[in-house]
Amino acid sequence: MNAPANDRARAARHLVRIIVDGKTTDQTFGLDPVKQPSPLCQELVFGTLRYYFSLNEAVEKRLSKALRSKDLDLRLLMLVGAYQLRYTRIPDHAAINETVNACRPLRKPWARSLVNAVLRSIAQDVDDEKTECSFELPDWISGRINSAYPAVAADVMNGLLGRAPMSLRVNVSRTPPAEYKARLDEQNLSWQAGLVPEHIVLNTPVPAAQLPGYAQGQVSIQDGGAILASGLLDPERKLAQQSNCRILDACAAPGGKLFHLAESVAPAELVALEINSRRLEHLCSEAARLGFDSIRTLQADATDTSWWDQRTFDAILLDAPCSGVGTLRRHPDIKHLRKIDDLADYQQLQLSLLRNLWRTLATEGTLLYCTCSLFQEENDNVVQQFLNETHDARAQLISAPVGQRTEHGWQLLPRPVNDANLAASVDGFYYARLRKISDNQERPG
Amino acid sequence: MALLEILEFPDPRLRTKAKPVVRVDDSVRKLVANMFETMYDAPGIGLAATQVNVHQRIIVVDVSENRDEPHAFINPELTLSGEVLETEEGCLSVPGFYEPVTRHEFARVSALNERGESVELDLEGLLAVCVQHECDHLEGKLFVDYLSSLKRTRIRRKLEKAHRVRV
Numbered sequence: 273m274n275a276p277a278n279d280r281a282r283a284a285r286h287l288v289r290i291i292v293d294g295k296t297t298d299q300t301f302g303l304d305p306v307k308q309p310s311p312l313c314q315e316l317v318f319g320t321l322r323y324y325f326s327l328n329e330a331v332e333k334r335l336s337k338a339l340r341s342k343d344l345d346l347r348l349l350m351l352v353g354a355y356q357l358r359y360t361r362i363p364d365h366a367a368i369n370e371t372v373n374a375c376r377p378l379r380k381p382w383a384r385s386l387v388n389a390v391l392r393s394i395a396q397d398v399d400d401e402k403t404e405c406s407f408e409l410p411d412w413i414s415g416r417i418n419s420a421y422p423a424v425a426a427d428v429m430n431g432l433l434g435r436a437p438m439s440l441r442v443n444v445s446r447t448p449p450a451e452y453k454a455r456l457d458e459q460n461l462s463w464q465a466g467l468v469p470e471h472i473v474l475n476t477p478v479p480a481a482q483l484p485g486y487a488q489g490q491v492s493i494q495d496g497g498a499i500l501a502s503g504l505l506d507p508e509r510k511l512a513q514q515s516n517c518r519i520l521d522a523c524a525a526p527g528g529k530l531f532h533l534a535e536s537v538a539p540a541e542l543v544a545l546e547i548n549s550r551r552l553e554h555l556c557s558e559a560a561r562l563g564f565d566s567i568r569t570l571q572a573d574a575t576d577t578s579w580w581d582q583r584t585f586d587a588i589l590l591d592a593p594c595s596g597v598g599t600l601r602r603h604p605d606i607k608h609l610r611k612i613d614d615l616a617d618y619q620q621l622q623l624s625l626l627r628n629l630w631r632t633l634a635t636e637g638t639l640l641y642c643t644c645s646l647f648q649e650e651n652d653n654v655v656q657q658f659l660n661e662t663h664d665a666r667a668q669l670i671s672a673p674v675g676q677r678t679e680h681g682w683q684l685l686p687r688p689v690n691d692a693n694l695a696a697s698v699d700g701f702y703y704a705r706l707r708k709i710s711d712n713q714e715r716p717g
Numbered sequence: 718m719a720l721l722e723i724l725e726f727p728d729p730r731l732r733t734k735a736k737p738v739v740r741v742d743d744s745v746r747k748l749v750a751n752m753f754e755t756m757y758d759a760p761g762i763g764l765a766a767t768q769v770n771v772h773q774r775i776i777v778v779d780v781s782e783n784r785d786e787p788h789a790f791i792n793p794e795l796t797l798s799g800e801v802l803e804t805e806e807g808c809l810s811v812p813g814f815y816e817p818v819t820r821h822e823f824a825r826v827s828a829l830n831e832r833g834e835s836v837e838l839d840l841e842g843l844l845a846v847c848v849q850h851e852c853d854h855l856e857g858k859l860f861v862d863y864l865s866s867l868k869r870t871r872i873r874r875k876l877e878k879a880h881r882v883r884v
Contacts, residue, residue, distance in 0.1 A: 273763040273778075273850040273860075274807030274815070302784070373805075381803050381817075 281374035282309060283316035284349035290321065290605050292344055297321075297605045303554040320348070320355045321604035322433065325408045327354045330397075334390045346383050349374055353391040364395045408433055412612040413597060416647055424685065428646070428700070431686030432600040437694040438477035441494045441528070442470040443562060445535045452491065455484040466695040467673045470536070471499045473694040489562040494528040495602070497644075497684045497698035500672050501589060502532045504682075504703050505640040507670070511587055512537045519543070520585040522574040522629055525551035527558050529591055529642075534564050539586075543568045545579065575624045577631065584634035592622045594643035594650045598700025601686060615649045622654045630662060633708050638668075641704045646685070651702040655680040658706075668705045680704050721755045721769035725880065726811045726859055727873045735765075735772045735855040737792050741833035745775065749789045749831050752777045757784060761809045763847040765854030768810050776851035780843045788838075790828035795852055797821035804846045806860045814872050818863045820849045 286309070289300040297317065301309055309317075320327060331350045339347050353371035356362045368391045375383045407414055407429040418425045442452045449469045456463050461483075462475040473496070480486050480493060511517050517539040521530040524544035534542055544567055546552040552571050559567055572579035574590075595618055596606045626641065633639055643650050659665055659680070667680040674696050675684035681704030689697045724731050738745060748771060756764040756777055763778040779787045799822030807815040824845040827837045840848055850860060861869045 273761060273847045274809055274812070275760055275762050278805065 278370070278374045279310055279313040279316065280349060280352050280371045281378050282313045283320065283352045284345050284374065284378060286313070286317045287320060287348040287352070288345050290317075291348065291608055294609055296609065297603065303550060315360075316352050316355060318604055319359055320351050321608065323355060323359060323408055324351065324604075324608065325410075326406075327351045327358070330354050330394055331390060334393050343380070343383070345378055346375075346380060346387065349378065350387055350390050353387065354394050357391065357395050368392060368395065408607075409600075410607055413607060413610075420646065420648060421685065424687075427687050428685050430688045431697070432597075432700075434601050434686075434689050434697075436495060436601050436699065437689060437697055438474040439466065439494060439496045439499070439694075440472045440474065440483070441492045441499050441532060441535075442472060443490050443492065443531075443535050444470050445538060446488075446563075447485065447490045452485070459484055464694050466499070467496050467698075468499060468503055471496055471695065473697075475691070475694065487561070492528060492531060492558075492562065494532070495599075495699045495701075496674075496695055497598075497701040498528050499532060500684075500701070501529045501591070501640060501642060501703070502536050504670055504672065504705060505533070505587055505589055505638060506537055509537075511539060514539075514586065516540045517587070518583065518585045520588045520629070520632065521545070522588060522590045522625065523547075523592060524569070525555045527555040529589060530555070530567065531558065531562050531564060533589065534562075534567060541568070542566070543570065543585070545570050545572045545574050547571065547573050575621070575628050577628060580632055584637065585632055586634055586637050588629055588633055588637070588639040589642065590625055590629055590639060591642045592618075592625055592650075594618050594622065594645040595647065596644050598644040598646050598684070598686065598702070602699065615647060618645075618650050619654055622650060623657060626654070626658045627662075630658075630665065630708070635664075635708050635710045637708050639706045639708070641681070641706060643702045644699055645702060646683070646700045651683065651704070652679050652681065655704045655706070664709050664711060666707050666709055668707050670703060670705050672703070674698060678702070718754050719751050720758055721751050723755065723759070723764075723768050723809050724770055726808075726861060726876055728810075730770055731767060731810055731854070731859060732857040733767060733772045734857045735767055735774045738773050738775060738829070741791055741829055741831065745773075745791065746831050748773075749775065749777060749791075753779075753787055753789070756809075759809050760784075762843070763851045764809060765851045767854040767857070774855050776848070776855065778844065778847050778851060780847050789831050790826055790836075790848070791830070791833075793826050793828040793848070793852055793855075795849065796825040796827075797823070797849070798825075799823040799841075804843075806846065806850060808850070808860050810854075811859065811861055811872060811876070814861075816860070816864055816868065818850075818860050820846045824848055 286300045289295045331354055356367035357364055372384050372388045375381055375387055417428055421428055442449045464473045466472050483491055485491055518541045519533060519539045521544045524530045525546040530544050549571055556569055570579050595610050595614060600606055645651060670682050672682050675682055684698050684701045686700045752764050762780045766773050766775040774792045777789045801819045802822050803817045803819050805815045806818045824840045826848055830836050861872055
C-alpha cells in the first residue's frame with residue numbers, strides 16, 4: 273500500500289505526537305534527512321506550533337461543543353487549516369478543501385462538514401483577534417522573560433516568535449572563509465558577514481544540498497550563537513597552539529560545537545560523549561560528512577565517570593541539557609513540551625554534570641558551561657551554586673559581539689530578525705567560562 | 718539485499734492467487750528482507766509478495782512515521798470487526814492514484830513471523846487498513862476493484878498509457 277498522500281493529515285498526526293504524546297519534532301520527524309516529511313508538512317507542523325495559542329483560540333470559539341478527547345486530531349487538523357489561512361500564501365479555497373479532505377485519511381469522514389464550517393468562518397474574519405496572544409507564549413515563559421529582561425522583553429519575545437536566518441559555519445580546516453564567500457558569490461547566493469570570520473548568514477535560505485561544498489564537508493548549518501562557543505572556550509587560541517591538547521565535549525549531539533572545535537582548535541585529542549544512541553549515530557554520520565575520523569565518540573552518561581580513562585582534559589565544553597527556551601524560534605515544540613517544574617530538574621542535572629566533569633578537568637584547565645536557556649535558574653544560579661561549593665573554580669570574564677554580561681557569564685538574546693543585520697539574530701545561548709585554579713592558590717577576597 | 722521490481726496494474730500476474738508458505742526457511746527470510754527494502758525504497762507502507770511476482774502468502778508492512786515498526790506476516794489470516802470506515806488508499810502497483818475504499822475498523826491477524834513462530838496481533842487505524850489491503854493482493858485483488866468500473870477503467874487507461882511511454 274502506498275503511503276497516504278495528504279500533508280494536512282500527516283501534519284495533524286505529527287502534532288498529535290507532539291501535543292498529546294509529548295514527543296519532540298526531532299522524535300516525530302526522525303533524524304534521517306532522507307526520510308523527513310515533505311517541506312509543506314514540516315512547514316504546517318512548525319507554523320501551527322509557533323502560532324498555536326491564537327490559532328487554538330480561533331478554532332475553539334467556533335466549536336459549539338467541545339470535541340471528544342479521541343478527536344484531538346481533528347482539533348489539531350483545524351489548527352493546521354487556520355494556520356494556512358492566516359499565515360501562508362496558500363489560497364483560502366485550496367487550504368480549506370485540502371484540509372477538509374484530510375478527514376478521510378484520519379478516518380473521520382463524518383467531520384468534513386464541521387472542519388469546513390470552522391475554517392470558512394475563520395477565513396471570513398480577516399481582522400480577527402490576531403493580536404490577543406501576540407507573543408504566543410505560555411504564561412510561565414512570558415512572565416519570566418518580562419521579569420528577567422524588563423527593558424527588552426517585547427523584543428526578546430518577538431525574536432522567539434520569528435524565524436531564524438540561515439546561518440553557516442565554514443569549515444576553516446578545509447576552506448578559508450574568504451574563498452567560501454567567493455563561491456557563494458559565484459552561485460549568486462547573497463550573504464552577510466557573521467559574528468566571527470567563519471560565520472556567514474544567507475539573506476535567503478536554501479536547502480542544505482544546494483550549498484556549495486556541503487556534501488564535501490566545507491560548510492555546516494549552525495546558529496550564530498552556537499558558533500561563538502569555540503572562541504569563548506579558547507579566546508587567545510592557547511589550546512590551538514598547545515601540543516597534546518585534550519578536549520572533551522560532554523553532551524555532544526548533534527555535534528555542531530564539537531565539529532567547530534575540531535575545525536578551529538584541532539586539538540591532539542577530542543573526545544565526545546553522548547548518552548542517546550540514536551543522536552550519537554546521527555553525530556557520527558555528520559562527522560563522516562565533515563571528514564573527522566579521529567574524534568573519539570563514546571555513548572556514555574556524563575554524570576558518572578565509568579567512561580573516563582583517568583587522564584585529565586585541558587578543556588571541557590559542557591553544553592548542558594536545558595529547557596531550550598532560547599531556541600524557541602527553531603523549536604516551537606518546546607513551548608508546548610516544557611513545564612515550569614522542569615526547571616528544577618534541569619538545574620539538578622546541570623549541577624551534577626558540572627560536579628562530575630570538574631573531576632576530569634586538569635588544573636589550569638577551562639570548562640565552558642553553556643545552555644540555550646534564557647532563565648537564571650539554569651544559568652547564573654547554577655554557576656553561582658557551583659562556585660559556592662567548589663573551592664578551585666573561578667568564573668572568568670567573557671564577552672561576545674552581541675548579548676549582555678551577566679553576573680558570572682554572558683547571555684545572548686534573540687531579537688526580531690533585522691534584514692540589515694542578520695548576523696546579530698542568534699538563539700538565546702548562555703555561556704560561562706570556569707577555570708580550575710591550583711589548590712595552593714589563595715582564594716581571593 | 719536487492720530491490721525487486723513491482724508489478725503495475727493492469728499486469729495480469731497481479732491477479733494470481735498466492736499459495737501458502739510450507740516452510741519458513743532462509744529463502745523466505747531473504748525474500749522478506751528484499752521486500753522490506755523495496756517497500757521502504759518506494760516509499761510505501763505495505764507490500765505483498767504478489768506485487769513482486771512471488772506468489773506465496775507473505776506481506777510486509779510498516780505504517781510508522783519513523784519507518785521503524787516493521788512487521789512481516791507469513792500465511793496471514795484475518796478476523797475483521799468494528800464499523801466499516803472509508804480511507805483514502807493508494808497502492809505501489811497503482812502509482813499516483815488515491816481513492817477512498819471502505820475497510821473494517823479493526824482486524825486481528827494470525828500469521829507466522831520470519832522465524833516461523835505463530836503470532837497474533839490486534840490491529841487498528843492505518844495498520845488495520847494496510848494489512849487488509851495487502852491480504853487482498855494475496856487473493857489477486859486490488860483496491861481499484863472496490864471502485865466504480867468507470868473509475869477503474871480510467872485508471873487502467875492512464876497507467877497503460879504511462880507504460881507505453883516508458884517502453
